[in-house]
Amino acid sequence: MRLYLAVFALLAAVHCEELFNGDQVLRIHAESENHIQILKKLERDVDSGLDFWTHAVSTEQPVDIRVPHSSLYALKDFLKKNNIPFTVIINNVQEHLVREREEMVRNAKMESKTKSFNFAAYHDLETIYNFMDTLVASHSNLITKVNIGSTYENRPMYVLKFSTGGEQRPAIWIDAGIHAREWISHATAVWLADRIATDFKENRAPVPSILSQMDIYLMIVANPDGYVFTHRSPNEFYRLWRKSRSATSNPKCHGVDLNRNWDAEFGGPGASDDPCAEDYRGPSAQSEIEVKNIADFIMSHGNFKSFMTLHSYKQLLMYPYGYSGTDAPDRTELHDVATKASKALNSWHGTVYKVGSIFHTIDQASGTSVDWAYLRGIKYSFAFALRDTGEYGFLLPADQIVSTARETWFALRYIMKYVCDHPY
């Protein structure tokens, strides 16, 4: 139908401006075999000028007719006299065509915006937020943008929700950028958002089947204040900023390490109580509004089955615990999943990731998001430390963004499929 109208729109635009002005499309609901015969006779009358878009076949299917303006009164009168019910489904075909054409042009512009979006570059917050809006507009049947609260400096925190429907479906959480200087994580998440949308649209497995059963929530920038701060200047004080931007008890030092502020063994070793430290845990668990917003959102949703967070650098794929060296109860399964995911990642470009618990691969860390999620019953909780292993570290060249994102996608896709296949 859309194509039909599209062709009309083009023809109208090319040849005549007002070919269908005042015409209406009526939907006829035939209720008896007699009605069907009347409609069939009407259709056979080629001089009537009636344009049957669907044909009278049975009382099960409505019949749509485009009626030229000049014939409207006569036909409606005829239908009423024969007690054939009808409704007007297009009030003015010309107007409708114009609106359709405008929407097509808008969509084409949107699509070319996302198609022309430069994924191989680092973008500032405003550009990323605009990208989100463009993506949502291009995939409005799949993606919505959820505002889960504001940051310390009053910026909105957005999550992209990928859903094909249902009520509170089991869900997967992915966040990036909780540490501001880890730019490759935001850039990867931007690419992932587009990739998930495209895979769904082009019916590429396993995305449609995952989305038929689960929702995906993707937070591209979990620490907007910090991210904006890293763009203020190439000076390392700004560019290498890690934390949030909240005021602390020390007027000379700002910010809390958002990945030490979660209510998971908060206060334990593996975080600092010095406001000037990079891993300052904050005055209390969830004292940071950014952490509170995410935690509250996930808890009130109540049906998350997987929690994954993107960081850099070091090329590691980790699972709980961070706060302790003892094995998590699901350690064997998590290690197996992570190992297979890292193999999938490696298959793309040969990049080698090491797998293990946070405690053993990086160091003891308390108040981390992955521990929090796991302790809240979200079994499949993982932390990625993306490229590289130290050559460029936080300053990963932009020409590595797409290959990093793609290999990360291989791992994430494996994990998401696993989660989907192993409901609990």
Add this chain to the structure above:
Amino acid sequence: MKTFCSVWLLLSLVELSPAPPASQEPPLACTGAPDPAPPQPETAEDMASTGDLEPTHYPARRAAQVALHYLNTHHGSPFRVFGLQQVHKASAEDVGAGGRKYKLDFSVTDWGSGSAGPALRCSADVLFPRTERHSAPEVQLHCEALHQINSTAQEDDAFYQKYISPDSAVSARDIPDSFGNMSEEMQPFWRLARVAASFIMLRESSENTEFNMAKVASVTQQESREEQLMLEFVVLLHDFPSQEIVQWKLLASWSPDRGVRVLQTEWQPRCPHATKPPN
């Protein structure tokens, strides 16, 4: 003209942005502890154990990183910097006088030759002394086929000839920049900074640190001395366990014959508003 003025006025109004909130202003004084000592030792269970270590876990990796700093101080150049590829085997034992010795079997790659470069197999003993005051770890290192890897003598010489001339006065900042960009001309200087920084990283390392060079804040060529290129660097080191960024100013010399030597090092507090390190 009137419309032009109103449009201009409108535009200028639009472009005015509110003053950043106070929280965004850099602190008046400098951040960073006055003492660049490594962070407090944590109760890490791995390190208490003696014997075989898991190669993918951090104690083995940290020790290997120390061996790598040592390798770079000896064999690094403007066209060669080694990076850790992976640890194959590792073990540790406590030794007399409170030290801990790691035995490592690991592979390294030359970052200078890109990801296509061959991996070199190395073995090392790394001794971390456990003394009251921090002292540098001691490393014994052997890498197979070290002298068989492609020589960079030609590039070294060309680079040396270009910059040893008396009117050469290289000066640059932010290598790489925020986006990871680095001009081809700056690459050898970046590698030299990495090698020179390795002297500092080696010296400052302990079992509780894992240093890497995050970026070169600045490079300023000094007057050549005794036919050595003299370069003053300000480098930023990243310590993985504490996530701290540590700033060092250093003076290094280099020539193809003598390699890299570090003549002066100075720890610097991190001041956001300072364009030059304080004297």
